[in-house]
Amino acid sequence: MVSTETQSVTPQQIRLADLGAALSAGLRDFRRAPQFGLFFSAVYVVGGFVMLWLGAGHVSWVLATSLGFPLIAPFAAAGLYEVSRRLEKGIALDWKGVLGIVWAERNRQLPLLGAFIVFFFLVWTFLAHIVFALFMGLSTMTNISDSWAVFLSADGIKMIFAEFVIGTVLALILFSLTVVSLPMLLDREVDVITAMLRSLQAVRENFLVMLVWAVTVAVLSLLALLPWFLGLMIVLPVLGHATWHLYRKAIA
Numbered sequence: 001m002v003s004t005e006t007q008s009v010t011p012q013q014i015r016l017a018d019l020g021a022a023l024s025a026g027l028r029d030f031r032r033a034p035q036f037g038l039f040f041s042a043v044y045v046v047g048g049f050v051m052l053w054l055g056a057g058h059v060s061w062v063l064a065t066s067l068g069f070p071l072i073a074p075f076a077a078a079g080l081y082e083v084s085r086r087l088e089k090g091i092a093l094d095w096k097g098v099l100g101i102v103w104a105e106r107n108r109q110l111p112l113l114g115a116f117i118v119f120f121f122l123v124w125t126f127l128a129h130i131v132f133a134l135f136m137g138l139s140t141m142t143n144i145s146d147s148w149a150v151f152l153s154a155d156g157i158k159m160i161f162a163e164f165v166i167g168t169v170l171a172l173i174l175f176s177l178t179v180v181s182l183p184m185l186l187d188r189e190v191d192v193i194t195a196m197l198r199s200l201q202a203v204r205e206n207f208l209v210m211l212v213w214a215v216t217v218a219v220l221s222l223l224a225l226l227p228w229f230l231g232l233m234i235v236l237p238v239l240g241h242a243t244w245h246l247y248r249k250a251i252a
Contacts, residue, residue: 010252011202026242036083037237040076045229074114080240081183109192135159175214176203183247202250
């Protein structure tokens with residue numbers, strides 16, 4: 001059951017040491033209930049292989065699968081948060097209870113946040129195409145599977161830099177809107193707009209610490225992709241559990 005508290009939610013000051021504590025707590029939760037972490041992270045790993053397989057087919061299928069991920073991600077995260085919440089409160093862990101909470105979220109605010117994330121990704125994709133057209137629209141294109149020379153040209157390097165800057169800014173915005181709002185929607189009876197505003201406030205109050213956390217999440221996630229996505233089986237649940245504990249530290 002989620003909390004029905006309606007009082008104001010106040011962001012708290014957090015320190016860099018709290019990030020290490022959150023990661024330690026996340027690893028502890030994963031070790032105490034690995035079956036749940038492996039189950040929810042398998043969604044991402046299997047999805048990654050599906051996208052690679054579809055990549056040999058039509059690009060529209062890859063796009064459709066990619067856009068489906070943001071809809072699934074909040075529910076997988078909710079499952080990890082629920083496991084950490086139960087471990088924190090000493091509530092018994094069972095599949096029926098955890099999956100029941102995740103299923104119940106379909107009638108609350110989580111689908112709205114998932115829809116917002118999908119919209120955000122669509123905007124992101126649209127801007128990426130605009131940047132590509134601006135820098136490479138008049139260039140003679142080659143088959144990039146045979147040669148990457150087009151990206152090593154002056155326009156190609158400028159395009160990559162522009163894509164990186166825009167992607168970083170958008171990723172930071174999305175991170176700021178969701179790092180606290182996702183666990184808050186599971187924990188409290190608040191609407192999605194309030195949750196995102198509180199998330200922004202928490203990031204603003206602890207910008208440097210939250211920036212370090214965002215970089216930590218990005219680096220660990222990228223490293224986990226290297227061994228054919230298999231590293232995500234461990235990294236994603238640990239980060240999911242850790243995010244719950246960071247939320248509990250950041251919000252009174």
